[in-house]
Amino acid sequence: MSSPPARMDLDGNPVAPLTICMIGAGGFIGSHLCEKLMAETAHVVLAVDVYCDKIRHLVDPAPPHLAGRISFHRLNIKNDSRLEGLIKMADLTINLAAICTPADYNTRPLDTIYSNFIDALPVVKYCSENNKRLIHFSTCEVYGKTIGSFLPKDHPLRKEPEFYVLKEDESPCIFGPIVKQRWSYACAKQLIERLIFAEGAENGLEFTIVRPFNWIGPRMDFIPGVDGPSEGVPRVLACFSNNLLRREPLKLVDGGQSQRTFVYIKDAIEAVVLMIENPARANGHIFNVGNPNNEVTVRELAQMMTEVYANVSGEAPLVEPMIDVSSSQFYGEGYDDSDKRIPDMTIINKQLGWNPKTPLKDLLETTLTYQHKTYKEAVKRQMSQASAS
Template sequence: MKILVTGAAGFIGSHTSHALLTSGHEVLGIDNLNDYYDPALKRARLANLSCLSGFDFEKLDIAEDVALGALTAKYQPDRIIHLAAQAGVRYSLENPMAYARSNLLGHLAVLEAVRHTPSVKHLVYASSSSVYGERNDTPFSENDPVENPVSLYAATKRADELMSVAYSRLYGLTQTGLRFFTVYGSWGRPDMAYWRFTDAILKGEPIRVFNKGEMQRDFTYIDDVVRTAVKITEDTPNAARHRIYNIGGSDPRPLKDFIAAIEAALGMEAKKIYLPMQKGDVTKTSADVSAITRDYSYAATTSIEDGIRIFVDWYRDFYSV
């Protein structure tokens, strides 16, 4: 198949592109290579992909709808997996307009590109566990109400889902949204807690621990995510035009356990500064993965301890620490 991947230089996008290529697909990756975090890391991910047969890359901002539409029409992909977005809950408090452009205009531009390119038989796109907001009843089910976001980032991801519902009903587009739950692993994002903790501990600097580390997260290792995301992308569902799936570890753990796993992998103890909860944060995430398990035999098989050890080994190698 010919598959267009947005956000191909990103964390999940690069892993997904790699898995698609090694499965024998052709991949056209697009990314704007912005400076939200170090573009050198994004270029390094692309360099890995460029070594594989069947990969092409175009630097493009998905919010440029005319350019995106022209590229999609020229490439004529069989599938699109849309992973480009402005990520980060906390950054949405500082730069909200970046989220409007990338997550709202960008998602709409992708929908328009699919609408006008009949070769595309299935659009798979990234949503987020953030859409569930602050709630006490767990685990979170795809059937739960999601109308009370606690961050702009969450609001944009929910808006993307609603736009996709509308386009499926209006134009019959086959789409699947994936609500990712705290994905981590090698080649990850430097703005995420596990990366920042690792960096600080190795430098002998203190780490900032919010809510005394009592927040619980449904941490999900990247390989577990990608394996099933590829299956879904290859599929052409018949039963529904638009579907939503949770994709998480299904084993919520306190942040302090995550920190302990990093300390164990590094063989170093962190200096901790305890701080209250931040705006836009939630106390717990927990994924009900029964639907994706039923339909695609999804299974999260990587423990936090193993996943963090793999990340730390990669980090030491990448930065020659």
């Protein structure tokens, strides 16, 4: 068995193998991070989650070459006394656990707030009390709406970067009113960021906060009725993939005018590995992780996905590939939206020298090829069973 080559940090020092307690390891980001750490490093992972479907190939059972490198701990961090022991065993804790699908924010606001704030409290506390380093996953949604969105539609200042580029140390967090329960997630994430920051300032907690900007790729969320609930509403990549697999029009919420920057999961994971292996450069920082070059409106994303899917599947595009739906029809009352999300990259560039590489078209080709291969037959079976019953 060949062991991975010795790792060096950005300052030329060897990186000692770490034990990492990864909470939420069974999710989309966690599964890619586990794969990367197993393939390219000698770090040991204590993978914590309530599900392991996305990392089954790594843990159930661990393949012989990974013996002793990764173990799965099925536990709910809400109520399990084993959590502190696992954090104590590790050098570093990475917390990914969260309810993080927008369809839940206004329909299950209590679960959303508990998951993103209350349930994260013991993780922060155990890290602080035991002098353990923490990498906590927050979100770009803490920025909320851009300053420019409050200007009249054609106001020239809307084009000025200081009215829309989102900077970790400067931009304000602008949320809608309390009745717009969409912001329950962003507000809970903001408060846990403030608590972590305060633990750093007052008690010396070594922390890094990550703000992902729409990381997408294979294994994101679920396809409703296949590997998730039929009525479930995942994030936009899985919603549009589901529509394409079923040959139904892609639904554009409120005209699909909101803008997003999408980054390929494999690019983003490289940034996380840099944070893991360069604590002196990452501690005490909040990092935007996104790809400012991949900006599209949701309507443009739908157009691109329709074209790319036609190429990778060989199926002709639909005559009517998109339809408009209102946000209250699609998400229910209390939905609201972030208008535009361009990450400023100065801090992550300076501290970690990280830059995203993959253009949107390329990442959609890889991802939709995966979606087609993984789900097409299952979707066909599920549709024929549904029509027979």
